[in-house]
Amino acid sequence: MIRVLLVDDQDFFRQGLATLLGAEPDLTIVGQGKDGQKAISLADELQPDIILMDVRMPICDGIVATREIHRRWPWIRILVLTTFEDDEYIWQSLHLGALGYLLKRTPSKQVAAAIRSLHQGYSQLGPTIAPKVFAQVKKPMDSPKIQLEKILSKRELDVLRLVGQGQSNQEIARRLCLSEGTVKNYVTRILNGLEQFGVRDRVQAALWAYRHLDLPS
Numbered sequence: 001m002i003r004v005l006l007v008d009d010q011d012f013f014r015q016g017l018a019t020l021l022g023a024e025p026d027l028t029i030v031g032q033g034k035d036g037q038k039a040i041s042l043a044d045e046l047q048p049d050i051i052l053m054d055v056r057m058p059i060c061d062g063i064v065a066t067r068e069i070h071r072r073w074p075w076i077r078i079l080v081l082t083t084f085e086d087d088e089y090i091w092q093s094l095h096l097g098a099l100g101y102l103l104k105r106t107p108s109k110q111v112a113a114a115i116r117s118l119h120q121g122y123s124q125l126g127p128t129i130a131p132k133v134f135a136q137v138k139k140p141m142d143s144p145k146i147q148l149e150k151i152l153s154k155r156e157l158d159v160l161r162l163v164g165q166g167q168s169n170q171e172i173a174r175r176l177c178l179s180e181g182t183v184k185n186y187v188t189r190i191l192n193g194l195e196q197f198g199v200r201d202r203v204q205a206a207l208w209a210y211r212h213l214d215l216p217s
Helices: 011-022 036-046 062-072 087-095 108-119 130-135 154-164 169-176 180-197 202-212
Strands: 002-007 027-033 050-053 077-082 100-103
Touching: 002 011, 002 036, 002 108, 011 027, 011 108, 027 036, 036 050, 036 062, 050 062, 050 108, 062 077, 062 087, 077 087, 077 108, 087 100, 100 108, 154 169, 154 180, 154 202, 169 180, 180 202
Parallel strands: 002 027, 002 050, 050 077, 077 100
Antiparallel strands: none
């Protein structure tokens, strides 16, 4: 059972989402909070697997709460769920430890799927969010060429390029005529290979690929 904490200052939205997600057989809502300060105290008390975190909230916003929770309990995975798709909110949330960023208009079934994905160690970006993330990444003009062929196989490089374009495992599997399980294995090996560059998750791998590989803009 995946233990979920909901943090949002809109009572109606939060309680409605709790009802919808609570109906999922593998999800349980362990607590609810309406500001970032409450998120931090509930994270300490409840130790949830996943926190759904809004951005703009009174007393303490979701950005500050994300930073503090990730610093104190890095094993708790944070999925931002908000109305706001401002570049700065997205970038700060991911930089400070969030592993996903979705908009509130995302259907509850997709939110549930994203929770499961985070619980399995993957990251999630909404379809309008990924382009914004990649748009903020500048390819350094003077960076040395990294000899990736010493780290990754040709097929792993193919997968990494598609990860860098924001494609899901399912999309990559269709594109390369592979099973989704095979793609997951490739992604795991890619993350292991890129650890030496400070890459710790799929979002960072996508950003890294965008910086260092010749990907379409």
